[in-house]
Amino acid sequence: MKSLSLFGQKFTKTSGITELMQDLGEAVKNNDPETCMLGGGNPALIPAVMDTFRNEMQHIIDNKQFDKALGFYSSPQGENQFISALVDFLNKEYQWGITSKNVMLTNGSQNSFFYLFNMLAGEMEDGSTKKILFPLSPEYIGYRELGLSDNMIASQQPTIEHLDGKQFKYHIDFDKLTIGDDIAAISVSRPTNPTGNVVTNEELAKLDALAKAHDIPLIIDNAYGAPFPGAIYTDAELYWHDNIVLGMSLSKLGLPGLRTGIVIAKEEIIDVLSAMNGTLCLSPSNMGASLLTRLVTSKEIISLRDDVIRPYYEKRMTDALALAQSIFSDLPIHIHKPEGAFFLWLWFKGLPITSKALYQRLKARKVIVIPGEDFFIGMDEDWAHQYECIRVNYAAPEDQLKRGLTIIKEELLKEYNLI
Secondary structure (H helix, E strand, C coil): CCCCCHHHHHCCCCCHHHHHHHHHHHHHHHCCCCCEECCCCCCCCCHHHHHHHHHHHHHHHHCCCHHHHHHCCCECCECHHHHHHHHHHHHHHHCCCCCHHHEEEECCHHHHHHHHHHHHCEECCCCCEEEEEECCCCCCHHHCCCCCCCCCEEECCCEEEEECCCEEEEECCCCCCCCCCCEEEEEEECCCCCCCCCCCHHHHHHHHHHHHHCCCCEEEECCCCCCCCCCECCCCCCCCCCCEEEEEECHHHHCHHHCCEEEECCHHHHHHHHHHHHHHHCCCCCHHHHHHHHHHHHCHHHHHHHHHHHHHHHHHHHHHHHHHHHHCCCCCEEEECCCECCEEEEEECCCCCCHHHHHHHHHHCCEECEEHHHHCCCCCCCCHHHHCEEEEECCCCHHHHHHHHHHHHHHHHHHCCCC
């Protein structure tokens, strides 16, 4: 085009998240069996889970609910029956005491966080600017370009705890954590995409107390956590009160194509988000909500989580970790302790090239990963660690994972001059 507005320029420039999704789309389109698709966040197509969703779709058709699901707008807040079912479910499971006024739906988590970040931060009415604080970096790549204002995200370098088996874990550096008047909210994902890190219960409690003390909300992206899909393999208490904004999603259950995000927050925030929904997209999609309503009402979602989804990913995690430790045993590599989600975060200490350069070399060999540097949002450019990491999705088929990790090793051996 001849010219684009600043808005148009911002959302069409090359970014990590668009590159990730383009890689994913190309892999699906080409359907090349030689490509090792280890980059995207696509969940595994677990047969028992997909069978459940097929049965639910048939149930919707048999009970004449199909026309309503596809043929009518919901309110801007989202499909009422699902919201009511979810409220009852969460109150029984966690005793939160929420009502339907505390819940709304969006067209996916990316949509949810675009709304949340921009309603709270950016250019303010009094001429000041506010930021969203990530107390722990690296963080989800999709957050990087969400702000309508520039430099809307502040982040902090973590401390690194070294563990046995060439593993490590990031922690929040509370000694250096500063919350100034320009911070509008604290935001953390749990489990964290890209690392599989789970902020400990103690760390979360400290963040919660800091948010309350500064009269700002604590936003928790819970897309991989409890109550579903439950891809979390360590002790992690889930709690909510009216200073917490909790984001959830149906994507990691196995429904990324239905784009259904969930926000749980105090009524004032839900009112604003619903108004934004009405203005920007009229109403969220009904299909994901309709597909899950009966499963949530009957609590079958719990058995699906406990008996199928979590055991599946936990085994894949155990196998992937053992495989990576074996393949990279003779290299200076560290693996973030995989406590949740379905990613291995690989740190190649002293990597002679950047992770983006490594990504391009691997892509040429039909191995798609995500370069780590795009996850360190707003970080000091001098910190070498951020250029030494990549994210690998172990939800990919096992043969692809093994072949892909082997090719990664081959490229690393060249870079470290070990062959």
